[in-house]
Structure formats: C-alpha cells, structure tokens
Amino acid sequence: MTEYAPALKNPPTSPEVGLFATCLVDLMRPSVGFATVKLLEDAGCRVSVPEAQTCCGQPAYNSGDSADARDIAKNVIAVFEGFDYVVAPSGSCAGMISHHYPHLLKDDAAWKARAEALAAKTFELVAFLADVMQADISPPDLGVTATYHDSCSGLRELGIKAQPRALLGKVGGLTLVEGDIPETCCGFGGLFCVKYPDISEKMVDAKADDILATGADLLLAGDLGCLMNMAGRLKGRGASVQARHVAEVLAGMTDQPAIGEADEDTA
Amino acid sequence: METQTRRFKQNAREAMADGQLAQALTRLGEGFPLRRAEAIDRLPEFDQLRDAAKAIKDHTLAHLDLYLEQYESKVKEAGGHVHWCRTGQDAREKILEICRSVNAKTVTKSKSMIGEEIAINDFLEENGVAPIETDLGEYIIQLRKEPPSHIIAPAVHLNKGQVEDTFRKAHTNLDPARNLDDPKSLLEEARVELRDKFLNADVGLTGANFLIAETGTNVLVTNEGNADLTYSLPRVHIVIASLEKVIPTLEDTATVLRVLARSGTGQDITVYTTFCTGPKRPDDLDGPDEYHVILLDNGRTELVGTEFQEMLRCIRCGSCLNHCPVYHAIGGHAYGWVYSGPMGAVLIPGLIGIHEAGDLPNASTLCGKCETVCPMRIPLPKMLRAWRERQYQRKGNSAAARWALGLWAALAKRPKLYRAVTGPLMTALAILGRKRGRFKWLPLAGGWTGPRDLPAPQGDSFIAQYHKGPVGAVVRSKGQ
Ligand code: SF4
Numbered sequence: 001m002t003e004y005a006p007a008l009k010n011p012p013t014s015p016e017v018g019l020f021a022t023c024l025v026d027l028m029r030p031s032v033g034f035a036t037v038k039l040l041e042d043a044g045c046r047v048s049v050p051e052a053q054t055c056c057g058q059p060a061y062n063s064g065d066s067a068d069a070r071d072i073a074k075n076v077i078a079v080f081e082g083f084d085y086v087v088a089p090s091g092s093c094a095g096m097i098s099h100h101y102p103h104l105l106k107d108d109a110a111w112k113a114r115a116e117a118l119a120a121k122t123f124e125l126v127a128f129l130a131d132v133m134q135a136d137i138s139p140p141d142l143g144v145t146a147t148y149h150d151s152c153s154g155l156r157e158l159g160i161k162a163q164p165r166a167l168l169g170k171v172g173g174l175t176l177v178e179g180d181i182p183e184t185c186c187g188f189g190g191l192f193c194v195k196y197p198d199i200s201e202k203m204v205d206a207k208a209d210d211i212l213a214t215g216a217d218l219l220l221a222g223d224l225g226c227l228m229n230m231a232g233r234l235k236g237r238g239a240s241v242q243a244r245h246v247a248e249v250l251a252g253m254t255d256q257p258a259i260g261e262a263d264e265d266t267a
Numbered sequence: 268m269e270t271q272t273r274r275f276k277q278n279a280r281e282a283m284a285d286g287q288l289a290q291a292l293t294r295l296g297e298g299f300p301l302r303r304a305e306a307i308d309r310l311p312e313f314d315q316l317r318d319a320a321k322a323i324k325d326h327t328l329a330h331l332d333l334y335l336e337q338y339e340s341k342v343k344e345a346g347g348h349v350h351w352c353r354t355g356q357d358a359r360e361k362i363l364e365i366c367r368s369v370n371a372k373t374v375t376k377s378k379s380m381i382g383e384e385i386a387i388n389d390f391l392e393e394n395g396v397a398p399i400e401t402d403l404g405e406y407i408i409q410l411r412k413e414p415p416s417h418i419i420a421p422a423v424h425l426n427k428g429q430v431e432d433t434f435r436k437a438h439t440n441l442d443p444a445r446n447l448d449d450p451k452s453l454l455e456e457a458r459v460e461l462r463d464k465f466l467n468a469d470v471g472l473t474g475a476n477f478l479i480a481e482t483g484t485n486v487l488v489t490n491e492g493n494a495d496l497t498y499s500l501p502r503v504h505i506v507i508a509s510l511e512k513v514i515p516t517l518e519d520t521a522t523v524l525r526v527l528a529r530s531g532t533g534q535d536i537t538v539y540t541t542f543c544t545g546p547k548r549p550d551d552l553d554g555p556d557e558y559h560v561i562l563l564d565n566g567r568t569e570l571v572g573t574e575f576q577e578m579l580r581c582i583r584c585g586s587c588l589n590h591c592p593v594y595h596a597i598g599g600h601a602y603g604w605v606y607s608g609p610m611g612a613v614l615i616p617g618l619i620g621i622h623e624a625g626d627l628p629n630a631s632t633l634c635g636k637c638e639t640v641c642p643m644r645i646p647l648p649k650m651l652r653a654w655r656e657r658q659y660q661r662k663g664n665s666a667a668a669r670w671a672l673g674l675w676a677a678l679a680k681r682p683k684l685y686r687a688v689t690g691p692l693m694t695a696l697a698i699l700g701r702k703r704g705r706f707k708w709l710p711l712a713g714g715w716t717g718p719r720d721l722p723a724p725q726g727d728s729f730i731a732q733y734h735k736g737p738v739g740a741v742v743r744s745k746g747q
C-alpha cells in the first residue's frame with residue numbers, strides 16, 4: 001500500500017480548499033456536497049466549489065481509455081491547482097487524483113510536475129478533517145446503531161480506517177457495531193457492477209448479509225458509489241437499514257431521506 | 268487443458284448457481300485468510316521479508332538469461348539434462364520422448380501447474396502412457412476428469428461427500444460396504460491405492476517451486492510427501508518448470524520460501540520441502556538414474572521488459588485467490604484455464620492473448636485486496652488495468668461500451684455541455700423517482716437494476732444548487 005500524501009509542512013490556518021464534489025455526489029446526492037461544505041467551513045477552511053469540474057476520469061481510466069483519462073485529468077488539474085488543498089467526499093476520487101494522475105501523466109513533461117503537485121495536496125474528506133485540520137467537530141446527537149463499510153480505494157490506496165471511526169465517536173448517541181467483513185469489497189467497482197451484474201450481486205449480497213447481521217439501523221461509508229450499491233441491494237431485499245454518507249452524519253445533516261428512500265419512508 | 272476463457276460469463280453464472288461450490292468457497296474464504304493472518308502475526312518481520320523476496324526476484328528477472336545459463340550448467344555438472352522448450356507442444360514431445368526411451372507404461376506425477384498448462388496428462392494418455400496424479404487433491408480431480416480450481420488446493424471446490432462418491436465409483440475393487448465417512452478414511456484409501464503405483468512407475472514427473480541457479484537444484488514443497496515418492500522411486504525423474512522459477516542462490520531460496528507457505532496456507536513452512544540435484548550419485552542409497560529438466564517458456568519471455576514483467580515474480584502461493592471476493596463468488600473453474608483469481612486474470616492473457624481472455628482482467632472491481640496480500644508485492648490491479656488498456660487500444664471491447672464511455676468522456680471534458688446535459692436529466696429522474704426514492708427498473712440502467720434498486724437522485728445537481736443561492740438553501744430547507 002502506498003503512503004497517503006503527507007500534509008503540507010506549514011498548513012495555512014484558514015486554508016483555501018477546492019471542493020471536488022465527485023460526479024456521483026454532484027448528480028445523485030447533493031446533500032453530501034452541502035454536508036462537506038459545512039464540515040470544511042466549520043473546520044476553518046475557506047471553501048470554493050469550481051463550476052468547471054465534472055468527473056475525475058475513473059470510468060475512462062479503469063476501462064483502459066487512458067487518452068481520455070489523461071485529458072480529463074488535465075482539466076481537473078487546471079481547475080484545482082490554485083487551491084491550498086483539494087478535498088473530495090470520496091476515497092475513490094481522491095485516490096484517483098493523488099495516486100493515479102501522477103502515473104497517468106508521468107511521461108508528459110509539461111504535466112508531470114503539475115499532477116504531482118496536485119496529488120500532494122488532495123485529500124479524502126474524513127482523512128482531511130482528522131489528519132490535516134485535526135478538526136474538533138461537535139455533531140448533534142443521533143440515537144442510532146450504525147455500521148461502517150471501508151471502501152476499497154479509501155482503505156487501500158489512502159489508508160483510511162481509523163479516521164472515520166474516530167470522528168463518528170464524537171456523534172452522541174451513535175453506537176458503532178463492526179461487521180465481520182467491513183473491508184471486503186461491496187461489488188460496486190464502477191462499471192464492474194453493470195458489466196458483471198450477477199457476480200456483483202453475489203458480492204453485494206455477502207455484504208448485505210454481514211450488515212444485517214450487525215443489527216445496525218444505519219450503514220455508513222465514505223463513498224457514494226458503494227453506498228448506492230449496498231443501499232440498492234438492501235432496499236431490493238426489502239431491508240429497512242438506512243444508508244448514508246458519513247459526511248451527512250458528521251455534519252448533522254440527516255434531514256434528507258436516506259439513500260434510495262423517499263420522504264414517506266423516513267416519516 | 269483446453270481454454271474456456273471465452274465462456275467466462277457463462278461459466279461464472281453456472282458456478283454461482285452451484286450451492287455446494289458456494290459452501291466450499293465460503294470455507295476457503297474464511298479458512299486460508301485467517302490462517303495467513305495468524306502466521307503473519309507470529310512473524311513480525313514479514314513485511315521486510317516480502318521486500319527482500321521481491322528484490323531477489325526483480326534482480327533475477329533483470330538477469331534472467333545469466334541465471335538460466337548458470338542453472339543449466341550446474342544441472343549438467345550434477346549429471347542431469349536440461350531441455351529448453353519454447354512451446355507447450357515442444358515440452359509435451361520432449362516428455363514423451365523421454366518416457367519412450369525407457370519404455371514407460373506409467374508416470375507418477377506430483378502437482379505441477381505447468382503440467383496442467385501444457386495438458387500433459389491427455390497427451391501422455393493419447394500416446395499410451397498412463398499418468399497418475401499423486402497429490403490427494405490432484406488425484407481426486409483426475410478421477411473426476413476435472414481441471415484444478417485453485418493453484419494450491421486443486422480440489423477445494425469439492426466437499427467430503429463428493430470425494431466419497433468419486434472413490435466409490437473409481438475403486439470398484441474395494442468392499443462397497445466400507446466406511447468412508449471421515450477425511451481420514453478417504454486419505455487412507457487414496458494412500459493404499461497409490462502405494463503400488465508409486466512403486467511401479469517408470470517415470471516420476473514433478474513440477475518445481477524454484478530452480479536454484481547456484482546449485483542446479485529444484486525445490487519442491489508439498490504437505491503430503493508425495494513429491495518425494497514421485498521423484499525418488501522411479502528410474503527417471505523429469506522436472507517441468509517455467510523459466511521464471513529460477514532463483515540465484517540457496518540463501519535467496521530460503522528467503523522466498525519463508526513467505527510462500529505463510530501466504531498461501533498460513534503454515535510457517537510446508538510439511539515437506541525437498542531439494543533435488545541431479546540423478547542418484549554412486550554412493551546414494553536411492554534416487555533416479557536419469558534426471559531431466561524441461562525448461563518451458565510458453566510466452567513468458569515475451570512479458571519480460573513489458574508492463575507485465577512483474578507478474579513473473581509470482582510464486583504461486585495462492586494468497587490472491589484466497590482473498591479475492593470475485594474468486595469467492597465464482598470459484599476457479601469459471602476462469603476457464605489452469606490459473607485463476609487475480610494472478611490468473613493477469614497471467615492468462617499474457618500466455619494465451621487478450622483476445623482469448625478478454626473478460627478476465629475486466630471481471631474485477633480493482634478492490635486492491637490481492638495486492639495487499641501478495642507476498643511478492645505484485646501490483647495486480649495496475650496490471651489488470653494495463654490489460655484493459657491494451658484491449659481498448661485494439662478495440663477489443665464491445666461497441667456499446669466504447670460508445671457509452673466515449674460519450675461520458677466527451678461530456679466530462681466539456682464542463683458547460685456536461686452541466687447542460689446532466690442537469691435536466693437528474694431533475695427529470697428525481698421527479699420520476701420521488702415517490703419511491705429508487706427505481707426497480709430503468710431503461711439503459713442495464714445491469715444495475717435487477718440485482719438492486721437504483722437510488723433516485725435528489726434533484727438538481729449540487730454544483731448548480733450551490734451556485735444558485737445561499738449555500739445549501741434548497742436541500743437544507745427541505746424537511747425543516
Ligand atoms: S500473484 Fe502474489 S498472491 Fe497471487 S499467487 Fe502469485 S505470489 Fe501469490
């Protein structure tokens with residue numbers, strides 16, 4: 001496992017943070033974007049959300065289309081390189097920028113250094129709050145039993161494991177129960193779940209069983225892709241477990257229906 | 268073994284419908300990883316050993332020609348023969364030629380993936396020589412005429428009852444009323460059946476876990492001791508190994524051996540670790556009269572110097588299979604050839620071509636678990652991606668997939684157009700999905716819906732809302 005990009009030597013006290021919202025958060029679940037803004041602002045950051053952002057390029061990159069992935073990477077670099085930090089509410093997209101952009105652009109003399117510079121200051125949200133800002137959050141109480149899923153990229157590319165648990169420990173009334181296989185892939189895998197739906201189903205079923213066995217009422221994770229996959233399967237099986245992005249809980253913004261639920265479900 | 272890689276999707280579907288297989292795979296997924304973790308806990312320097320093992324193999328691969336030549340000359344010095352074979356066919360013919368030179372009727376075999384790779388059993392049988400597998404797992408699947416489903420546990424897909432059935436059908440000379448209820452009785456029976464075969468074999472054919480350049484030695488690790496009986500009893504010992512198995516020195520071998528069993532089965536070391544160097548010497552009590560090494564390339568040298576070179580570090584420990592959630596879902600046979608799991612998904616396209624094995628590197632979520640457990644630190648996800656890249660370049664993926672990806676990339680590169688297209692789409696979907704909060708079915712959502720519901724979007728995009736008014740106004744006001 002590669003080491004996560006270290007925090008800048010002398011971090012600015014009120015850093016300018018570019019929020020990379022990720023295409024899934026932007027299009028599917030804006031509440032995660034707003035929760036992210038709130039968490040960053042509460043931690044003392046000045047937050048900007050550049051309009052010219054789209055997607056980090058993973059669909060192209062993981063499908064072997066490196067040429068398009070490189071073009072998209074260059075867009076992201078150009079849009080975000082002026083900030084002190086770039087933060088994404090997703091281990092997968094943060095990992096894409098901090099690990100894979102330098103690899104993608106390693107042979108491009110003009111872009112290599114820029115990719116590396118951006119990589120060094122790009123962070124996943126929860127790790128950024130815990131490790132860089134050492135944020136002291138005080139989320140409102142939430143009487144709930146929750147379980148946490150460690151998304152693959154966040155865990156293995158960025159080493160995120162303790163941070164979300166530490167921050168969730170600050171949510172009053174939240175009991176965290178660990179499943180047996182919190183680190184096992186949920187079968188989302190970007191396009192994998194569409195290209196191999198039956199294998200993906202088998203994988204997400206194993207996760208669903210594990211989640212249900214914890215008896216938790218709430219499933220949390222740091223990546224919307226995994227959450228949509230697991231929530232979609234849990235709902236498909238008629239389970240009542242709710243699924244939310246960890247940022248919503250940490251920001252105390254749980255007024256929106258959970259993932260895959262309608263207003264009346266939560267009533 | 269004939270490749271079935273093109274049938275991957277169908278193989279996988281059939282495998283997942285097999286309840287017994289699912290149970291076997293669950294046992295595997297719980298057992299081996301747990302034992303690996305315990306073994307590693309007992310060895311604090313495990314990670315340093317991994318680095319050392321990786322460095323040894325990297326160095327060897329950088330000087331492969333040198334070490335192979337050294338190995339060859341040492342084997343000759345010890346009185347053995349080395350046969351360089353470029354293809355599987357070359358290797359098969361050479362083995363048959365050696366068998367014929369001693370009029371061999373039977374060949375005992377000790378587990379060799381290379382033997383499977385070149386389908387040596389079928390070839391020998393067609394030519395009047397009977398191959399007999401002596402590893403218990405291999406013996407069982409040979410009786411069942413099945414390929415192995417795991418590189419170190421070939422019969423892991425079977426349960427006790429299936430083995431009992433197999434033995435009752437094959438060993439018709441035994442009392443039908445005998446008790447075969449527990450694994451021990453099955454093992455005993457296999458032992459008795461194999462005993463005469465060991466004694467009467469004309470040739471012993473083994474694989475090799477390592478070939479030591481410094482001494483011309485081949486190293487065999489087993490848990491049953493069957494390799495030792497295979498090479499020491501017959502007159503002729505044939506070793507078949509692919510050329511990346513070479514390791515410079517005895518000491519290097521010791522380093523790599525220390526990570527091998529711990530990674531695969533969670534043992535500190537396998538029960539038997541045997542070093543063979545050449546034929547029997549004048550004052551040796553036993554051992555073969557002739558010692559042959561078949562050194563097989565079969566496409567490996569073409570990987571040297573490419574982005575797939577690191578795959579040649581693989582020591583076939585099986586750890587990546589034991590930890591792979593895709594392997595746990597579908598088992599080894601679905602991959603359609605001798606190798607399986609993450610290592611197979613990288614190696615198979617290298618050996619038979621990406622056009623044959625196009626599904627294998629794609630059927631992975633790139634979750635990265637395999638890389639974290641690989642003792643040789645092989646960057647398996649990176650190489651799976653590299654295969655996808657080659658496939659994309661030679662337009663090997665479906666037209667629909669290319670079209671959809673191209674469309675998404677075109678949008679992602681043009682933020683204004685992206686917003687113009689995605690905004691209304693999400694708003695429409697949000698309205699459609701508002702009532703249930705999710706979709707059971709949606710046109711074009713293809714593989715997503717079916718296994719799972721598709722959560723509906725909340726409404727207009729985050730960025731549009733953020734820039735429209737006071738931060739979070741839209742979302743926050745809802746429900747308050
Ligand atoms: S790729 Fe690594 S983990 Fe997999 S079999 Fe080879 S050495 Fe073992």
